[in-house]
Amino acid sequence: MRRQFLARLKRKFRRLRLEVIDLIRDEDALGIDVRNAFCPTGEGGGVDPSCGSSTGKQSAEKAMAAGEHGKALKAAYENHRDFTYPEINDLVDKITGPMKRAESQALAKEFGIAKPLSSKSAAVAEIKRKIMERKGSWERTQFRATNAFCPTGEGGGIDPSCSPGSGMAAKLGAVIDKVPVIGKIKRGMTGVMKSIHGRLEKRYGSKAATAIMTSGAIGGYAVAAGAFALTGVPGVPIVNDLISIAAHTALAEIGLQASRLAKRFTGNASSQEVWQEIQDYLATMIEEYRSELEQIQDGPEIRELIAEFKNQSLVANDRWRFLTSPEKVKAFQEWLKTQMQQIIRSEDDEELWRAYIEQGFRKGAGRAFDDVRQSELKKRRPELFTPEAQREGMGFFAGTRDEFLRQSFARPVSVERVKLLAGRAFDDLENITSDMAAKMTRALTDGLIEGKHSLEVASDLAEQVDLTYSRAELIARTELTRAHAQGQLQAMEEMGVAEVGVAVEWATANDDAVCSKCEPLEGVVLSLAEAQNLLPRHPRCRCVFLPANTGEDTENQKDTKKEIERAIRESTEGGDEWGPPSVSKERPQSIFNQRMQLPFALLEFSRFVGNMSYFADCERDPKGRCLPSGKGEQGYATSAVQEASVKVARAKIKNAPVPSKEAAAKAREELARAKAEGSRPGGESRGGGSKDRQRQRLNLFKEFGGETKGYVACPWTGLKMHWTDDPKENPNGYPKFERGKIFTKAQGGGYQIPNLIPESFAANRSRNDRPMRKENLK
Amino acid sequence: MIVTAKRLGWDEQLTAEQEYDMAPYEESSDDLEGELLVKKIPARPEHPAFTVHLVGGHEADPKTIKPKE
Numbered sequence: 001m002r003r004q005f006l007a008r009l010k011r012k013f014r015r016l017r018l019e020v021i022d023l024i025r026d027e028d029a030l031g032i033d034v035r036n037a038f039c040p041t042g043e044g045g046g047v048d049p050s051c052g053s054s055t056g057k058q059s060a061e062k063a064m065a066a067g068e069h070g071k072a073l074k075a076a077y078e079n080h081r082d083f084t085y086p087e088i089n090d091l092v093d094k095i096t097g098p099m100k101r102a103e104s105q106a107l108a109k110e111f112g113i114a115k116p117l118s119s120k121s122a123a124v125a126e127i128k129r130k131i132m133e134r135k136g137s138w139e140r141t142q143f144r145a146t147n148a149f150c151p152t153g154e155g156g157g158i159d160p161s162c163s164p165g166s167g168m169a170a171k172l173g174a175v176i177d178k179v180p181v182i183g184k185i186k187r188g189m190t191g192v193m194k195s196i197h198g199r200l201e202k203r204y205g206s207k208a209a210t211a212i213m214t215s216g217a218i219g220g221y222a223v224a225a226g227a228f229a230l231t232g233v234p235g236v237p238i239v240n241d242l243i244s245i246a247a248h249t250a251l252a253e254i255g256l257q258a259s260r261l262a263k264r265f266t267g268n269a270s271s272q273e274v275w276q277e278i279q280d281y282l283a284t285m286i287e288e289y290r291s292e293l294e295q296i297q298d299g300p301e302i303r304e305l306i307a308e309f310k311n312q313s314l315v316a317n318d319r320w321r322f323l324t325s326p327e328k329v330k331a332f333q334e335w336l337k338t339q340m341q342q343i344i345r346s347e348d349d350e351e352l353w354r355a356y357i358e359q360g361f362r363k364g365a366g367r368a369f370d371d372v373r374q375s376e377l378k379k380r381r382p383e384l385f386t387p388e389a390q391r392e393g394m395g396f397f398a399g400t401r402d403e404f405l406r407q408s409f410a411r412p413v414s415v416e417r418v419k420l421l422a423g424r425a426f427d428d429l430e431n432i433t434s435d436m437a438a439k440m441t442r443a444l445t446d447g448l449i450e451g452k453h454s455l456e457v458a459s460d461l462a463e464q465v466d467l468t469y470s471r472a473e474l475i476a477r478t479e480l481t482r483a484h485a486q487g488q489l490q491a492m493e494e495m496g497v498a499e500v501g502v503a504v505e506w507a508t509a510n511d512d513a514v515c516s517k518c519e520p521l522e523g524v525v526l527s528l529a530e531a532q533n534l535l536p537r538h539p540r541c542r543c544v545f546l547p548a549n550t551g552e553d554t555e556n557q558k559d560t561k562k563e564i565e566r567a568i569r570e571s572t573e574g575g576d577e578w579g580p581p582s583v584s585k586e587r588p589q590s591i592f593n594q595r596m597q598l599p600f601a602l603l604e605f606s607r608f609v610g611n612m613s614y615f616a617d618c619e620r621d622p623k624g625r626c627l628p629s630g631k632g633e634q635g636y637a638t639s640a641v642q643e644a645s646v647k648v649a650r651a652k653i654k655n656a657p658v659p660s661k662e663a664a665a666k667a668r669e670e671l672a673r674a675k676a677e678g679s680r681p682g683g684e685s686r687g688g689g690s691k692d693r694q695r696q697r698l699n700l701f702k703e704f705g706g707e708t709k710g711y712v713a714c715p716w717t718g719l720k721m722h723w724t725d726d727p728k729e730n731p732n733g734y735p736k737f738e739r740g741k742i743f744t745k746a747q748g749g750g751y752q753i754p755n756l757i758p759e760s761f762a763a764n765r766s767r768n769d770r771p772m773r774k775e776n777l778k
Numbered sequence: 779m780i781v782t783a784k785r786l787g788w789d790e791q792l793t794a795e796q797e798y799d800m801a802p803y804e805e806s807s808d809d810l811e812g813e814l815l816v817k818k819i820p821a822r823p824e825h826p827a828f829t830v831h832l833v834g835g836h837e838a839d840p841k842t843i844k845p846k847e
Contacts, residue, residue, distance in 0.1 A: 635815060635835040646822070653824060716825045717817070719837070735836045761786045761837045763819070766828030 056082035060091060069095050070110035073127060077111075080135035088131050096124045439465045444479050454480050454542075477540045485535035485545050489528055503588040504531050504545035505557060518543050520570035525559040527588050530580035537571070537578070561585045637713035637720050648704055649715040649757045652742065653772050656755050659748030664776040667748050696739060696751060697723035700758045712737065714760040721760060738764040745769075747776040780846045781814045783831070783838035810836050814843060 056079020063072035076083055076091055083091065096104050101120040108123040113130060117123040443460040454477045461472035489504070506524040508514045514522075518537050526534070535543055558567050561583050568579040637645075659667075701723035704712040711720040711734050721737035722730040730736075740759035743749025746769060759767075771777060785808045812834020821827040831840045 635832050636817070650824070716822065716828075717819050717830050719830065719832075720835075733835065760830065762828055762830045763825065765787070767825055770826065772824050 056080070064095065069107055073107070073111050073131070077131050077134060080131060083131075083135070085132060085135070088135065089128060092124060092128045092131070096120070096127070436465050436467075440475065444476065444483075474540055477542065478536050481536040481541050481543065485531075486533070489531055489545070503527050506543060507546045508543050514542075517571050517574065520567045523557045524564050524567050525557050525587070526564070526580065527584075530583060532580075534578075534580065559587055561587070635720060636718045637711070639718065641709070642713045642715065642718035645704055645713040645718075646715040652754065652757060656742040656749075656773065658773070658775045659743055659750070659755075661748075661776065663750075664746070664748030667745050671746060693739075693751075694724065696753060696756065697737070697758075699753055700737070700739065700756055703753070704758055712758050714763055715757065716763040717760045719760045721758060723758075735760070740764045740767070742772050743776065744771055747771060747773070779814060780812065781833055781843050782846050783810045783814075783833040783840075783844070784808050784842040785810055786831075786837040786839045810834050810838050811846065812836075814838075 056075055059075035059079065060072045063069070063075055072095060073092070076088060080088070096107065099107065099120065101123075104120045104123040105117050108117055108127055111127055111130065113123075113126050115126070117126055440461060443464050444457060455473065457480060458469065458473035458476040461467055461476055462469045465472070467475070503525050504527075506521045506526070508518045508522045515538070518541065521537070521543070531545060535541065535545065537543060558564055564583050568583075572578050636642075701707070701712055706712040706723065710732065711722055713719070714721055714737065720732075720734045722732075722734040723737065724730055725736055727733070737758040738761055739751060739756045740763070741749045741751070742755050742757060749755045810833040815832040817830045817832070819828050819830060829840075831838045831843060833843065
């Protein structure tokens with residue numbers, strides 16, 4: 001019922017949006033700013049508390065006049081949008097100018113800067129940085145929306161309408177804000193988001209909470225930025241508050257999908273509940289105010305505003321100024337066609353692909369990444385945050401993060417998806433001409449880049465390619481599913497994650513409409529090789545692959561050969577032949593397959609993909625990339641050292657002297673007696689007295705090459721270990737190893753050097769009494 | 779994330795069938811603190827698969843791992 005309602009609501013908004021925009025787009029009122037459209041700075045968990053404020057300067061001046069310097073700085077911080085960068089600089093200089101060192105340090109502390117600052121200049125620089133960084137963060141999110149179609153960046157010239165805005169949307173927003181219902185919804189939305197953030201914060205901490213909220217907001221941004229594309233005038237950023245509401249609705253829907261991802265990381269259902277709550281709230285509010293909303297499009301405020309637009313002369317980028325919208329559309333389409341043809345034909349144009357796609361994808365992911373990781377990175381790599389490094393583009397945002405995203409998220413995934421889609425031939429479909437096929441490619445590719453819902457893409461297709469809506473929907477759903485799935489698999493293969501056991505989990509849309517073919521497949525975990533070409537399962541398939549073995553909750557997964565084959569049988573009961581050529585018995589096992597909280601999961605993931613160890617303790621080249629070196633993960637030896645240890649251990653296992661039958665019988669008797677008494681077998685079973693044990697450990701240490709390396713590697717875990725806790729001998733504080741028996745006690749094995757292997761405690765415990773040799777077993 | 783934990787084996791009630799060498803804890807403290815690192819160790823012919831929880835570089839009992847207050 002709710003789904004039907006939301007679908008109806010969505011259609012209504014789409015119509016409303018089209019009608020409003022239709023009124024505006026005939027004018028050359030292009031290049032309208034999106035300020036205040038979605039308030040997407042993400043502060044406060046996705047909703048900017050400072051949206052719409054314009055009193056920053058007055059507040060700051062008032063506080064300064066009253067001598068409340070901390071308050072003045074906070075006013076500038078909160079209302080950064082009212083200040084330019086030079087104004088922030090001047091304001092801080094003005095405040096701190098007459099101060100002495102101690103005063104400026106106290107002010108920095110009052111302003112919330114916790115780190116110790118040794119001088120006045122450091123304190124001033126830190127205050128400026130904090131305010132400017134926030135402004136920068138806000139601008140980046142604005143940039144995302146305003147230049148959603150500017151793949152090469154502001155003024156880069158690719159998209160004809162990549163020009164700075166005139167602030168008219170702010171006016172539009174101000175007028176619309178006067179309509180009471182909009183204000184109510186916005187305020188309510190802010191409250192809901194804040195309260196959810198608060199609860200998540202309590203449970204997971206501030207950074208993880210923001211990251212979870214932001215993961216949902218990524219989709220919202222894409223919809224907000226892409227919404228206006230429905231006008232058929234790509235590149236014209238007309239986003240108003242009506243669309244903002246639609247974006248919020250879409251945010252809630254997409255948030256549900258995003259929450260599935262978040263759930264994988266957090267290992268519980270809370271994020272799903274969170275987004276359900278948002279959706280419920282919106283459904284209730286919008287239902288309540290629907291009649292009022294319906295009146296907005298005919299409201300005098302909107303009409304007056306449009307009249308005002310007509311009289312405005314807008315600042316536009318002259319280079320790309322066009323007389324009428326159709327010219328603009330034509331120019332853009334021509335450009336895109338040329339670009340696409342070039343790109344599709346050239347296999348080497350990775351850079352072009354990246355430029356075309358990156359804009360839409362990377363910033364949302366980047367923001368979550370920033371929030372979670374920035375502070376950690378500062379601790380680990382302070383050199384990236386020095387003023388010199390920032391100037392040289394080595395800074396966190398300019399250099400390393402972008403590099404991280406390019407390498408790990410944006411490039412492979414999105415490039416492969418879009419490439420697949422753009423390269424897909426539609427000419428062989430019935431009644432599709434080559435011209436229609438080209439338009440279809442364009443509409444589908446655009447939709448994919450903008451993160452549109454498949455129904456929105458279907459709407460574009462129906463409109464642009466002259467298809468019936470139902471056929472457009474079929475094509476959009478099927479092709480987007482194919483592009484997403486195959487692109488994802490290719491990207492993961494490229495990243496080499498299969499080698500560490502990362503797999504994919506089949507996820508259906510998990511609602512009442514899931515068909516009998518797909519339903520049994522929910523939760524099936526497949527290796528990347530097995531998953532090839534399985535999606536879409538059928539036309540209109542809505543299933544997706546989720547990365548699996550990455551620390552998710554595995555409770556509902558089907559990950560054994562038996563379970564998977566049963567699921568495939570159930571899915572193909574209708575009679576079609578479908579499924580991977582074979583499902584191997586050995587299922588992928590991953591090092592990530594642990595229940596971890598979000599930061600851990602991100603850290604683990606980033607360790608792997610961030611070239612390949614973004615936060616690893618390694619030597620780096622000038623761009624911050626890990627240089628190849630023999631250094632292993634913290635606490636662990638390199639695999640080469642571990643393998644050397646395995647080699648020695650295997651030789652020992654092979655050559656260990658077999659205990660006599662008598663010794664075995666005696667040991668078993670001793671065990672049985674001790675079991676009956678509920679005590680340990682004493683004395684000898686611990687390998688003698690303290691001195692004897694130390695001597696044994698030292699000998700094992702030497703035997704496994706500890707003297708030259710300063711540690712020995714556990715053959716099974718690779719953990720670096722030492723023979724003693726004594727800091728004089730073991731200055732690095734490596735854990736002390738266990739003396740693992742090759743022949744167990746029950747086999748008659750004792751604590752003699754040829755029967756011992758240095759092992760980590762977990763390795764020793766996990767083997768329990770499993771024998772390494774088969775002799776002397778009962 | 780910095781966590782606290784008890785060293786693996788800190789409260790072992792060993793029986794004869796679970797024979798372990800208690801020696802490592804004769805000199806070490808049971809309380810660990812540091813960054814948590816979880817690693818799943820794949821099986822080898824000589825050894826089954828298992829999971830290691832490292833806290834500050836030492837093996838920790840997963841049941842006792844808590845975020846540092």
